[in-house]
Amino acid sequence: MPSxxxxxxxxxxxxxxxxxxxxxxxxxxxxxxxxxCPACVSHMGGRHPEHMIVKG
Ligand SMILES: [Zn+2]
Ligand SMILES: [Zn+2]
Structure with missing residues (x-):
């Protein structure tokens, strides 16, 4: 389980x-x-899909 x-x-x-x-x-x-890791590679260079960023 993740912490x-x-x-x-x-x-x-x-x-x-x-x-x-x-x-x-x-x-x-x-x-x-x-x-x-394909998931990590796809985010390399700061390419994080907007919906995965935590909003305040
Ligand atoms: Zn990963
Ligand atoms: Zn990411």
Whole structure:
């Protein structure tokens, strides 16, 4: 289970990136060693979909 912190990103943060950062082991356990996480890669360079950003 993701920690409470992992599920509660602060305002302005991307939910997916926050979750993948704070619950990294769990979120990335299905990947092969050294395989990049497609979800993380798709957000690289600050390309976070607007609906995933926490609003105040
Ligand atoms: Zn993101
Ligand atoms: Zn990821």
């Amino acid at each position: 409470k912190k992992a599920l509660n990103p602060p305002e302005g943060e991307c939910r997916q990136c926050w979750l993948h950062a704070y619950d990294s082991r769990e979120q990335h356990k299905h990947l092969k060693p050294r395989q990049d």
